[in-house]
Amino acid sequence: MTAPAPAGARLPDFRLETFFSRWEFAAKHHLTASDAETMTLRELLALGTEDARALFAELPLGYTETWGTTRLRQAIAGTYATCGPEDVLAFAGAEEAIYWAMQLLAGPGDHVVVTVPNYQALETVPRAGGAEVSGVLLREEEGWRLDVDAVRAALRPNTTLLAVNFPNNPTGAVPDHTTWRALVELCEERGIRLLSDEVYRGLELDPDRTLTQAADMSATAVSINVTSKSYGLPGLRVGWIACRDHALLEALERHKHYTSICNAGPSELLASIALGAGDQIHARNRGIVSENLPLFGAFFSQHADLFDWTPPDGGCVAFPRYRGSDGVEAFCQELVETEGVLLLPASVYASELGSVPADRFRIGVGRRNPAPALAAFDRFLSSRATRHR
Structure with a gap:
């Protein structure tokens, strides 16, 4: 539909x-x-190094870099196989990342495909921006299975973006590795940007089912993550986009100037500690x-x-x-x-x-x-x- x-x-x-x-x-x-x-703050600080704890105690409460501090971006990059700190842009939570990415990646004349059910912003933000948006239903009768053939059938000549969320909210579904690889390859073949909301990654019941992050698989794919969900630290309000397309990251950074501008310094330092202890x-x-x-x-x-x-x-x-x-x-x-x-x-x-x-x-x-x-x-x-x- x-x-x-x-x-x-x-x-x-x-x-x-x-x-x-x-x-x-x-x-x-x-x-x-x-x-x-x-x-608690005490529990999280205990996971950091003595240097990180000392830095937190003496941290100046000034503005931070719009891109995110070097320490944070290095910590985020450490969770990827291919992306480096230069491929990371920090946001105030995942929602800010979704909000700007969905606006910059699709507009009037563009067509977007989104899996359903989904996190509402993935469909409402591009629609409000003037794009046409189609849904591909996860197959309820098959355990909310992702059907790559259904995705392929939904594509049009003007499709610019495919947005997915796995592990899925609200179903908890995770596609198998073969299906996931086929989806990435389909986007590469058709020149479509893949936006992957990966905020629950790391909580798979079987760790062998953990999917490779989209930004590690494709030079144009966008991976969105946050400290809120699988890390259990929503109070930090630190999210990010990882993508090897630096032109896109630069455009996103300029748009971020209109919303959060930058994150809170204490939150970014605490997030870097959490990411370092991510496993x-x-x-x-x-x-x-x-x-x-x-x-x-x-x-x-x-x-x-x-x-x-x-x-x-x-x-x-x-x-x-x-x-x-x-x-x-x-x-x-x-x-x-x-x-x-x-x-x-x-x-x-x-x-x-x-x-x-x-x-x-x-x-x-x-x-x-x-x-x-x-x-x-x-x-x-x-x-x-x-x-x-």
Whole structure:
């Protein structure tokens, strides 16, 4: 399905953030969190060198470089096989990176293909900028599989950009290496830019399924990442783009002057410490997910009449099905109002590019001690069952 670009369109409400603005800090149990368990400042500093800790204590609180400090860009480059510090531009979180990249890479007369379901900005920002945007549905009946033939069929002579997100939010799907390589090769063959949102990379249940980053595979591909999700450090607000196309990076840097200008110096230093300890942090967070999944599996097994549960391949969110007759929207609303358990209903992931199943909800599996939230969830279900007897 293709959504035409509205003339002079303004950005619509960001459904996820609008929903969170009401409930994220009001709900007692944030059971739909998309980030892994965070750590304290003390814990993060303990992962750094003595030199880094001393530097943090004496850090001047002035402006930083728009590109990101040398220390940060070197730390980011250390997470790539091919990209160096000169191939990195820092942003205030991943959303700023997506916002500018999607505007600069597609405009009036251009066609963009986006996988569905997706992070809303990947489709709404290019549409508001005047591009035509088509969606390719991940195959729900096949575990949210990416179909490269469906992507190929969606391409047009004026297709300039393909935007994907793996591990996928909200499904947790990860394509196999053969499929991923075929997708990159398709973009290379057709001269299409690949934009890859990789913010959950590092939390794959099977580390062998971790995909090579797009910017390492293609000289024109754009890899977007952030310290928020798989690192569990959203409070730092440090994201980045890695790309070997320096003309694009320079254009992005000039546009960044209109938004954040630069990141906070303390955040960039702390992010460099986190990236230097990335393997350790990812192993910690994968351990949390692995410990949690049996708890979620047991919970949904106890309520198999109401839910279909599939654990994520990667990342720390999943997209179960709700089978109740009241529908998932009413269900999620009553759950948060009655027991303070927050889930994201399917409407948050609705897309004009293709039909996202309306009976799904997003649940988070990356935070420690989900037992109290699951107990409250269970009380809610038991109470409803008693009332409906």
